[in-house]
Amino acid sequence: MQMKKWLYTLLVIVLAACSNEIPEQQPAKRSGRTVLAYLISNNAGTSLDNDLRNNVIDMYTALGNMKESCTLLVFYRPYTGDAPLSKPTLMSFYADGRGNINNVAALTGSELTFDAVCRIAQKKEYTMNSQIATDPVVMEEVFTDMQTVAPSDSYGLILGSHASGWMKGTSVPTKAFGDDDGYNIDIPDLADVLKNSFSEKLDFVLFDACMMGTAEVGYELRETTSYCIASVMETPVYGFPYDQILPYLYSENVDYSAVCHEFMSFNKTNNLWGTCAVMDCSQMxxxxxxxxxxxxxxxxxxxxxxxxxxxxxxxxxxxxxxxxxxxxxxxxxxxxxxxxxxxxxxxxxxxxxxxxxxVIAKDCLSxxxxxxxxxxxxxxxxxxxxxxxxxxxxxxxxxxxxxxxxxxxxxxxxxxxxxxxxxxxxxx
Known part of the structure; x- marks a missing residue:
């Protein structure tokens, strides 16, 4: 009996030593690209909260259908602290390519709601107090946390909120990028944030926001990202169809023409309008x-x-x-x-x-x-x-x-x- 106990104890020790579970404070570096999303829905005037929630659901749906493992991190600034997120929150999702997200079978059908997605996410909350999500200090902190949570060969970034291109948000009635209760970040400052936050250029920055597809924006970001995906027009509130385009954004060689085409096809189907283009910022x-x-x-x-x-x-x-x-x-x-x-x-x-x-890809509804x-x-x-x-x-x-x-x-x-x-x- 004593011998059996000793053998059992030894077996447990050996199995624990061979386990590939990574301690939470030391995540493994993942090969390929990790996609990051920075979404601000606490908007003055017209809130995008419902639309950005749907975007997160679509991103989650895409992850559940992926045939390869991938990682998505979403920073979500909720509208006035509404449930299920009472505070700005960084949510992490890990898809195994076999239909599981965060080690749970991906939600489908009536179970697939924003509340349920948030419950499944691995989360970090931010107090922020009087700070705002467009504050460069806050943005740099979040981007640093993202890289700590999910070390990766490379990153692509989705920025979702209101926007108005290169125009300074406090001198004319515009929003530059982002709208956190009326506060925004100007594009030169955003370029500095990205340069300070990432040691290597981002693979892409996708602006799910109005009027960012200008030479001024692409030139400002030339040292921070390889490609910029944006519309030169105001964009419909529905945003990009992430259930369709997210798989492209994980590909080693992104088919940017397909991204533009899927966006315009979605807008056409929904009787909307739109343009989409991809700038190679190294050519600006x-x-x-x-x-x-x-x-x-x-x-x-x-x-x-x-x-x-x-x-x-x-x-x-x-x-x-x-x-x-x-x-x-x-x-x-x-x-x-x-x-x-x-x-x-x-x-x-x-x-x-x-x-x-x-301009390596473009499409429009004319x-x-x-x-x-x-x-x-x-x-x-x-x-x-x-x-x-x-x-x-x-x-x-x-x-x-x-x-x-x-x-x-x-x-x-x-x-x-x-x-x-x-x-x-x-x-x-």
Missing amino acids: ENLASAVKAKLSEWQDALSSVSMRNVQQYGVNSYKYFSYDVLDFFRELGRKSGIVKTTDLNEAIASVQSALNQA GVDYDFDGLVIDGTRFCGIGMYIPKEVNDYVPDNISWNNWNDYYKQSISWYRAAGWADLNLN
Whole structure:
């Protein structure tokens, strides 16, 4: 009997020593890419809480259908502390590729609710007190925690909330990126946060937020991410169809064209509108150089350009914030005296070539069937991204728009302003 007890004890010790269970404080580094999501639903005015909850459910659904193991971390800033998350919370999900998430069979059907998903998640809560989710200190803390919880070969980041592109959120009625009870983070500050938080470039940053698909944003992020996925338009509140696109985002070589296509197919099915493009941020310097050279060559024609002839991407107070990069140069070329289409295409070939390298995927819903509050996209003039035109003319900026605020901030803080050559033109 004593011998049996001794053998049993020895067996337990051996099995424990051979166990592959990783202590919680020392997670194993996972091969491949880990996807991170930073979602802010505590929005002033129009809350995205219900829509972002549905996004999390869709992400969870995708994980349950994955055929390979993968990791998803979601930081969720809830709307005024509503249940089931009373505080900002980092949720971790580990899918084994066999239908299990966090060692439990993936939820389906009526059991698949946001509350249930939150219960299954491994969680860390943040008190934050008076701090906000768009505070650079808070963001860096969360991104550091994410990497501690899930060490990985590489990361891709989804940023979901309200947004308004490069525009400073406190100087004009805009949101920059994020809206935590009216507070946001400007894009240069966001670029610094990402640079400080990650030792290597992110594989991608996906903006599930309005109007981030601009040259200004892509250029600002060139040192922090390899690719930027975004829409130059306002985006429908439903966001991206994560149950469809998340598997692509885990692929070693992401099919970015498929991501754009799935997004537009989803919007089309739901009678919505939209654009989507993917910028190769390593090519943004080259694009800036091409834009700068052409602006310098045709600067005398700037004053005669009618911006009404250029495809633009905003509505209401955002109507003048972003114009199609290539379509702008088509109009500028015409004002420079180029009449024939073949001659014009040849004249703007340098910008077109740079765009071909910088915009690696794009898709849009074009035509009057996809009218958004009076804005109709012409697919034949859609290059994928837009840019602001900081020239002071009275033919496209009405008196009720504080465009001087836009120009002042643009000149002082947005790197694209100098890189693209606007500063060299001595515009007032």
